[in-house]
Amino acid sequence: MLVAPSILSADFGNLASDVQAICDNGCDLVHVDVMDGHFVPNLTIGPVVVEAVAKATTKPLDIHLMVENNSFFVDLFAPLKPEFISFHIEEEKHPHRLIQKIRALGIRPAIVLNPHTPVEAIEYLLEDLDMVLLMSVNPGFGGQKFIPSVIAKAQRLKQLITAINPACLIEVDGGVNGENITLLADAGVDVVVAGSFVYKHPNGVKEAIDSLKV
Ligand code: DX5
Numbered sequence: 417m418l419v420a421p422s423i424l425s426a427d428f429g430n431l432a433s434d435v436q437a438i439c440d441n442g443c444d445l446v447h448v449d450v451m452d453g454h455f456v457p458n459l460t461i462g463p464v465v466v467e468a469v470a471k472a473t474t475k476p477l478d479i480h481l482m483v484e485n486n487s488f489f490v491d492l493f494a495p496l497k498p499e500f501i502s503f504h505i506e507e508e509k510h511p512h513r514l515i516q517k518i519r520a521l522g523i524r525p526a527i528v529l530n531p532h533t534p535v536e537a538i539e540y541l542l543e544d545l546d547m548v549l550l551m552s553v554n555p556g557f558g559g560q561k562f563i564p565s566v567i568a569k570a571q572r573l574k575q576l577i578t579a580i581n582p583a584c585l586i587e588v589d590g591g592v593n594g595e596n597i598t599l600l601a602d603a604g605v606d607v608v609v610a611g612s613f614v615y616k617h618p619n620g621v622k623e624a625i626d627s628l629k630v
């Protein structure tokens with residue numbers, strides 16, 4: 417299992433050291449939640465802060481856009497050379513065009529599905545994607561409760577991916593912890609995002625990250 421801690425649960429007063437802490441303790445990607453206050457009822461960070469994260473990290477960035485104007489935000493973050501940029505299918509009229517744009521910028525394209533969105537919504541995009549992110553909470557906030565139906569959804573997506581594009585990764589985001597990690601691994605999930613579980617773990621980020629590496 418690859419582990420992508422979400423810096424949304426970090427201490428923003430000590431952001432650089434909180435980013436270094438996950439990088440020094442075995443994380444695989446640094447997950448960055450960009451919210452615009454329109455697509456989701458929360459507002460987080462823009463290029464100035466993400467630039468500071470990019471400076472502090474020794475691991476690749478996984479930028480999760482929760483915004484209305486995806487193409488504009490792709491242009492904003494592309495100079496930071498993230499590994500992945502993911503955008504929500506619910507908020508994009510021309511997803512195929514945007515996938516091509518992200519790839520042309522040298523970034524790996526990913527699509528995010530909200531809890532209600534069926535995997536069939538992206539069936540004809542799978543061959544062009546490097547990752548699909550399944551939300552296991554409603555996007556907008558850290559620290560929410562895991563929605564268990566994502567397990568069956570991941571299994572179904574795994575079948576489609578195996579048939580269409582086996583190299584495409586499955587990522588799950590929201591409410592991931594030491595209890596649901598084995599179910600996620602068994603369902604074929606490759607990458608988990610974890611915010612509060614990692615940053616609020618009583619025994620520190622190393623133990624939290626280690627316990628997700630199943
Ligand atoms: C929610 C974000 C998540 C969030 C995860 O909209 O996409 O990445 O930070 O936080 P936890 O792991 O606390 O649910």
Ligand code: ZN
Nearest residue numbers: 449480589609
């Ligand atoms: Zn996220």
